[in-house]
Amino acid sequence: MPRFTSLIMAACVFLAACGRDDRVSRGAVLYSENCAICHGGDLRGGGGIGVVGLNKVPPDLTTLAVRSGGNFPRGKVLALLDDYAAGSQPGRLMRPFAHLTSQDSKRIKTEAGRARVPAPQAALLAYLEASQLP
Ligand code: HEC
Numbered sequence: 664m665p666r667f668t669s670l671i672m673a674a675c676v677f678l679a680a681c682g683r684d685d686r687v688s689r690g691a692v693l694y695s696e697n698c699a700i701c702h703g704g705d706l707r708g709g710g711g712i713g714v715v716g717l718n719k720v721p722p723d724l725t726t727l728a729v730r731s732g733g734n735f736p737r738g739k740v741l742a743l744l745d746d747y748a749a750g751s752q753p754g755r756l757m758r759p760f761a762h763l764t765s766q767d768s769k770r771i772k773t774e775a776g777r778a779r780v781p782a783p784q785a786a787l788l789a790y791l792e793a794s795q796l797p
Pocket of ligand 1: 747
């Protein structure tokens with residue numbers, strides 16, 4: 664299973680590089696458990712083959728900032744993660760990511776002001792932001 668191997672390797676490289684950044688490394692684990700099946704172990708998209716009901720090619724998640732004029736779109740990504748947590752994403756028919764919700768919340772600064780965000784979503788956001796191509 665080359666995809667699985669590359670996923671583990673990417674996670675290891677990432678964890679080694681960011682050992683002290685707990686939030687980012689928690690996000691990397693959440694990513695590999697919940698998102699890599701579609702967006703790929705390297706975040707470059709194009710996975711999800713065999714996911715029943717998937718009607719779009721999962722996009723590359725390393726170019727979110729580039730595609731938003733150079734600024735990582737935190738508010739947009741958080742809104743999407745909230746939709747995933749509620750299971751309301753058409754075309755991304757996995758189980759609802761209920762474990763992306765939590766009582767524990769973090770304060771995050773977004774383009775639309777400050778927001779309180781469940782800790783797992785804050786971790787995923789940090790991981791995605793740290794993974795953007797320049
Ligand atoms: C079942 C496959 C699948 C899974 C699992 C999945 N996604 Fe997606 N994701 C998609 C598809 C398909 C799209 C594009 C949908 C569209 O264009 O309407 C998408 C879009 C996105 C986008 C917007 C990308 C852009 O270019 O605007 C982000 C961010 C994202 N996903 C993050 C995640 C994260 C984080 C997870 C894990 C919590 C995740 N996805 C899990 C299939 C998936």
